[in-house]
Amino acid sequence: MIEASGLKKTYRSKSGPVHALAGMDLSVPRGTVKALLGPNGAGKTTVVKVLTTLIRPTEGTALVDGIDVLSNPKAARRIIGVSGQYAAVDENLTGFENLEMVGRLYHLSAREAKRRAQDLIEQFELTEAGNRPVKGFSGGMRRRIDLAGALVINPKVLFLDEPTTGLDPRSRLSLWGIIKNLVSDGTTLLLTTQYLEEADQLSDDIAVIDGGRVIAEGTADELKAQIGGHRVVVTLVNPADAGAAREILGRHGDGEATVGTDGRTVEVGVINGPRALQYVLGDLGQAGVELHDAGMRRPSLDDVFLKLTGRHAENTDENVPAEKENAK
Amino acid sequence: MSVLAPENRQARPAPEPGAASMWLSDGWTVTKRNLTKLKRSPDMLVFAVLQPIMFVLLFSQIYGGSIQVQGTDYTQYLMAGIFAQTVIFGSTFSGSAMAQDLKDGIIDRFRTLPMSSSAVLVGRTNSDLVLNGISMLIMMATGFVVGWRVNAPFSSFLAGIGLLLLFSYAFSWVMALLGMSVKSPEVINNASFMILFPLTFISNAFVQSQTLPAPLEAFANWNPVSALVQAARELFGNVGSVPTPDAWPMQNAVPTVLIGAILMLLIFVPLCIRKFASISSR
Numbered sequence: 116m117i118e119a120s121g122l123k124k125t126y127r128s129k130s131g132p133v134h135a136l137a138g139m140d141l142s143v144p145r146g147t148v149k150a151l152l153g154p155n156g157a158g159k160t161t162v163v164k165v166l167t168t169l170i171r172p173t174e175g176t177a178l179v180d181g182i183d184v185l186s187n188p189k190a191a192r193r194i195i196g197v198s199g200q201y202a203a204v205d206e207n208l209t210g211f212e213n214l215e216m217v218g219r220l221y222h223l224s225a226r227e228a229k230r231r232a233q234d235l236i237e238q239f240e241l242t243e244a245g246n247r248p249v250k251g252f253s254g255g256m257r258r259r260i261d262l263a264g265a266l267v268i269n270p271k272v273l274f275l276d277e278p279t280t281g282l283d284p285r286s287r288l289s290l291w292g293i294i295k296n297l298v299s300d301g302t303t304l305l306l307t308t309q310y311l312e313e314a315d316q317l318s319d320d321i322a323v324i325d326g327g328r329v330i331a332e333g334t335a336d337e338l339k340a341q342i343g344g345h346r347v348v349v350t351l352v353n354p355a356d357a358g359a360a361r362e363i364l365g366r367h368g369d370g371e372a373t374v375g376t377d378g379r380t381v382e383v384g385v386i387n388g389p390r391a392l393q394y395v396l397g398d399l400g401q402a403g404v405e406l407h408d409a410g411m412r413r414p415s416l417d418d419v420f421l422k423l424t425g426r427h428a429e430n431t432d433e434n435v436p437a438e439k440e441n442a443k
Numbered sequence: 444m445s446v447l448a449p450e451n452r453q454a455r456p457a458p459e460p461g462a463a464s465m466w467l468s469d470g471w472t473v474t475k476r477n478l479t480k481l482k483r484s485p486d487m488l489v490f491a492v493l494q495p496i497m498f499v500l501l502f503s504q505i506y507g508g509s510i511q512v513q514g515t516d517y518t519q520y521l522m523a524g525i526f527a528q529t530v531i532f533g534s535t536f537s538g539s540a541m542a543q544d545l546k547d548g549i550i551d552r553f554r555t556l557p558m559s560s561s562a563v564l565v566g567r568t569n570s571d572l573v574l575n576g577i578s579m580l581i582m583m584a585t586g587f588v589v590g591w592r593v594n595a596p597f598s599s600f601l602a603g604i605g606l607l608l609l610f611s612y613a614f615s616w617v618m619a620l621l622g623m624s625v626k627s628p629e630v631i632n633n634a635s636f637m638i639l640f641p642l643t644f645i646s647n648a649f650v651q652s653q654t655l656p657a658p659l660e661a662f663a664n665w666n667p668v669s670a671l672v673q674a675a676r677e678l679f680g681n682v683g684s685v686p687t688p689d690a691w692p693m694q695n696a697v698p699t700v701l702i703g704a705i706l707m708l709l710i711f712v713p714l715c716i717r718k719f720a721s722i723s724s725r
């Protein structure tokens with residue numbers, strides 16, 4: 116359904132060439148959801164732009180539903196729906212007018228475009244934004260209008276570039292609900308994200324990308340098996356216990372335990388989270404190690420990265436992306 | 444809740460419309476969007492209306508007494524200059540608006556839709572033509588109030604308006620290309636001030652070129668703005684007995700403007716369409 120191979124995109128910049136894509140291969144079977152998981156600058160937006168006909172790669176081939184997007188972009192545009200990283204809505208138009216315009220430009224009849232816009236307004240709970248210019252609405256609302264814009268036709272293939280980045284947790288959950296619904300309807304979806312949890316929740320298959328290429332691929336479970344399903348984290352009262360705690364965590368973990376820079380946080384990846392936590396707590400208690408805090412957490416993109424590349428993912432998580440959305 | 448349209452009410456586009464009807468309908472859809480924008484955030488419209496009124500009043504009522512034009516009354520002489528200046532500045536809006544759309548990311552939305560590849564540009568230049576038309580009407584009304592008269596047949600008057608609008612339309616395409624090539628809309632505004640102000644002031648728009656120092660006089664006589672002003676002046680019958688400078692574009696102002704506008708369109712329409720096919724916001 117989506118088949119890309121050997122995609123390269125090189126930008127020239129003052130500080131030398133930037134390889135935004137460095138030979139990326141992707142394959143998304145019909146009716147499945149693939150998440151591209153990677154930190155800022157990994158090449159997620161670039162590959163989505165190539166597949167959605169916005170930019171031409173320096174090298175490589177890309178097929179969407181059997182259509183060569185490089186030689187026949189017009190045909191590809193008739194069957195894809197796109198919601199880019201930053202909501203592409205017209206601030207001066209109402210939510211309804213935005214959707215109606217998109218419908219007209221997909222060449223629905225005037226009546227059909229209106230009807231479809233109205234349906235989407237209702238389904239996406241956009242009634243509030245339906246009759247007022249988008250200007251002044253929250254990032255979450257814009258994002259929903261933009262997503263609705265991607266669904267004006269029943270796209271055979273849908274692309275969502277960081278659909279929830281910069282949203283508050285409530286809007287994120289609501290958007291996840293919408294996306295899960297779409298997926299149950301059998302749409303082929305390529306989605307990018309910086310959050311492992313999001314990839315896990317929404318996709319059948321994850322490709323971890325870095326430096327413009329895929330560095331690991333598999334189902335969420337397969338990836339988790341690689342990096343350890345959960346992480347057990349304990350905070351010590353006394354940093355002097357760090358060595359002992361590290362030994363005990365390592366005993367029950369899947370790999371070496373690490374001590375954080377504060378000297379008091381010790382953690383390890385584990386396969387069976389709850390059981391490992393029980394053992395760890397038991398052994399720590401026997402060894403007389405006093406704990407300030409103890410628990411389990413899901414691995415983050417950073418953990419995946421550390422495991423796969425031996426270095427931390429830069430710029431991940433909540434900090435970066437909210438700005439541009441608000442700046443507009 | 445199912446987000447997709449039910450199977451029996453397929454919201455998939457009908458068989459692709461013919462290229463010509465698609466071009467018309469897409470161009471209209473985008474024009475309508477731009478006009479809605481003008482209506483909703485009217486600062487641009489207010490500027491386009493107030494600025495020419497101000498210029499007409501300023502020059503005819505305040506400087507008018509001190510600027511002498513041989514052989515005619517200054518208000519008669521002045522109006523063609525203000526028309527030309529206003530439509531030229533009006534066209535720069537095509538550039539800043541393209542740059543703004545690019546920055547806002549809405550161009551990315553358009554470029555992933557199966558629309559005609561020139562529709563966004565056609566819609567842009569069309570709506571700016573409408574804006575220029577409105578400015579022109581207001582200017583004329585103001586001109587009539589301060590005593591401007593057309594001393595030519597009605598058909599010639601219409602030809603004058605047509606020529607001004609044709610030129611501004613062609614120039615919109617030049618500006619649209621610039622708008623797609625710069626990093627931010629502000630660049631367009633600054634650059635047009637830096638370039639267009641000297642062009643309109645070192646011309647015959649407000650004074651006779653003969654009164655300028657020799658090197659500037661030569662520049663003014665070959666300045667395209669002067670040709671546009673001269674052509675409009677001739678078609679509106681506002682030349683009076685002012686001698687026409689002895690330079691080819693001045694002696695043949697109407698053909699110069701016509702050829703210039705057609706050349707601009709022939710060169711910049713294809714360049715714009717090509718450029719549009721590769722732009723995307725960052």
Ligand SMILES: Nc1ncnc2c1ncn2[C@@H]1O[C@H](COP(=O)(O)OP(=O)(O)O)[C@@H](O)[C@H]1O
Binds near residue numbers: 133162
């Ligand atoms: N138009 C551009 N010009 C120069 N460099 C670019 C451009 N677009 C992206 N890049 C660079 O390419 C790399 C990948 O960018 P991008 O695909 O946006 O990453 P992501 O979406 O994963 O954050 C980054 O290093 C970015 O700075």
Ligand SMILES: [Mg+2]
Binds near residue numbers: 159160200277
């Ligand atoms: Mg991105």
